[in-house]
Amino acid sequence: MNLNLSSDDEAFRTEVRAFLKTSLPKELSEKVRRFEGASKADYDFWHDKLNEKGWLAPNWPKRFGGAEWNAVQRHIFEEECAMANAPRVVPFGIAMLGPVLQKFGSDAQRDHWLPRILNGEDWWCQGYSEPGAGSDLAALRTSAVRDGDHYVVNGQKTWTTLGQHANMIFCLVRTDGDAKKQEGISFLLIDMTTPGVEIRPITLIDGTAEVNEVWFTDVRVPVANLVGEENKGWTYAKYLLTHERTNIVGIGFSRAGLAVVKRMANLAQSRGRPLIENPFFAARVAQVEMDLMAMAVTNLRMVFKAAAGQAPGVESSLLKIKGTQIRQEITDLARRAAGPHAMPFASEAVDGSNAPLPDPFDAGRVTGTYFNNRKLSIFGGSNEIQREIYSKHLMRDAK
């Protein structure tokens, strides 16, 4: 075994670092480091920068305008971006819909939608979960009824991340109410400016409103916007979820988070000394750093397997569980490090009654981020669902 990257991969890492150094403005990376949340303009700016370089879609083939990197290169890129505190690439168009259209879409759909994802003409969001269909996604009830050249869509989606910025939503809809629940589902692309689409933000406990509810009332969607075959949407959805799950580990985010914790612990005082010298706190930091070092190797094992052409399998469930635990532990440490200064709290909906918040350790929204990151073990298939998936797989081979 050899834990060193090849010289080509090291050269690639150097190239990515150089790009980040020249292209990522300091004020943007500071905003990300301080967990202040990127605006739509920030995301658009960063997507454009990456697109100019041809790096916006690492996972897409070159013929569709992607970088066509292998899994190792993608891993290096994601890690470097996270460590540099770059805004994340919004995954809905690039990481989720793109691969689905490339594999299951028609030529006309690919020609029309893929370039618009890259150039930012369309901002996509994901219409999967419903109030009654969370972990049990196949229980979804939003219906699409064929009427000539259109589907007429009625129902409600929820937890639609960044839907407030989106003009397009890809939805799972029920096209056959009589079929077994996974079998009557189709994958539909819906223009959110169509009459009958309504969106309302959901304020979360951290005060942000990054998720939304979306209602559909007699929304007419051209039949041309059906991806693949009618009633085969579950297959495409599962394909998409595999992509969602592999990106959820977030080694780079954890490393960046750990750097934030250490930075805070050098600035904060405990018993008249820097907090980082307090053995109780230092032990917590060390413990999670050890976990992260091992996790990074687990992740690389999966990455190299994927680079060798093997699709990410059921082990991605284990990666999600452990990866989210570590990320959550790190944001817990950041909150702890702030001590009493974890309390000052600005919600996104600032009403002007707040003085500038005291922030002596230059940490930004650590408490909000701790609460916000509870989502990591809930979304993308909750950790309970991952355990269910993996235990079925595990017990299948029991003697």
Place this chain on the structure above:
Amino acid sequence: MNFELTEERQMLQDTLRRFLAGASGDVWQGLAELGVIGALFDEGQGGFGGTGFDLSVVFEELGRADLVIPLIDNALVPGRLLVAAGESVEELIGGSKRLAFAHTEVTARYDLHRVETTARADRLSGEKTIVIGAEDADVLLVSARHSGDADMTAGIGLWQIAKDAPGLITRGYDIAQGGRAAEVTLNNTPGTPILAEAYDAIAGAIAAGTLAQAAETLGAMETAIEMTRDYLGTRKQFGRSIGTFQALAHRLVDLMAELEQARSAVILGAANLEADSETRDRHLSVTKNILGRAGRLVAEDTIQMHGGIGMTQEYALGRYAKRIVMADHRFGDTDHHLEQFIALGR
């Protein structure tokens, strides 16, 4: 031994629970009229309680309610300081006067003696941080150092400062658990001295605050767990209520075990509030450390078992979870009390 509440405390609990169930807005005067503020002080001080078990009954009920009431910060802690200084708490008990204690400074973290605000001829200069309830207070009690350095417990005094005193600047903001705090700047601000050597009084008042905070957190944990039980009973996925999945049902049982540990930890703290300071502080470290650990687990697991709905501001569970987690940032966190327990242990 007898773990039953006395008849008086049972009545106090029942009355308070009924009152809070229908309460909204500013409930301060209502609490005073019910005698809740009086329950925080003994008869000699004009109240009718004041022991650890009186506090735990009151604050556990406050914790169960979906309200943020700064009774610790605007009454209990500053009231105890007034008592220690030989001042009257009658107006406080009657509800006509509220106070706040401006003490913590940025470099102090959870240490009570790290005071660098200075007092020279009863004029105070310095920066106090995260003063909860400062905006609602009529008068501030402020700690300052007249001698010694930040590592010493001696040399810290207490002053009363009027809200309109010259050189006093208060800048308020929201805090994560609900309610408001403020940064308080003093620039040669005149104050009335009430206690020359105040460290023991501060430690005693903060001990009462620590117990109260723990009891309040216990109450919030009870409600969060009840809400989760009800959610597991009603929410259906895969054609059945999710409470029929063992993975979730067993997890809830684990939380119940933590809750009972937390309840006993609060009883332990309440029983030792009147003990000598070393015994008191060692037991309160048990209370606060256990509440810190159990609280985090309850907050995180009840959110997890609810799923997305547990993360929304509109649904009460998230508000309880925030109060539970943020309690660990007050009066010393889990690690601070682990460290203190070791330091005081033999």
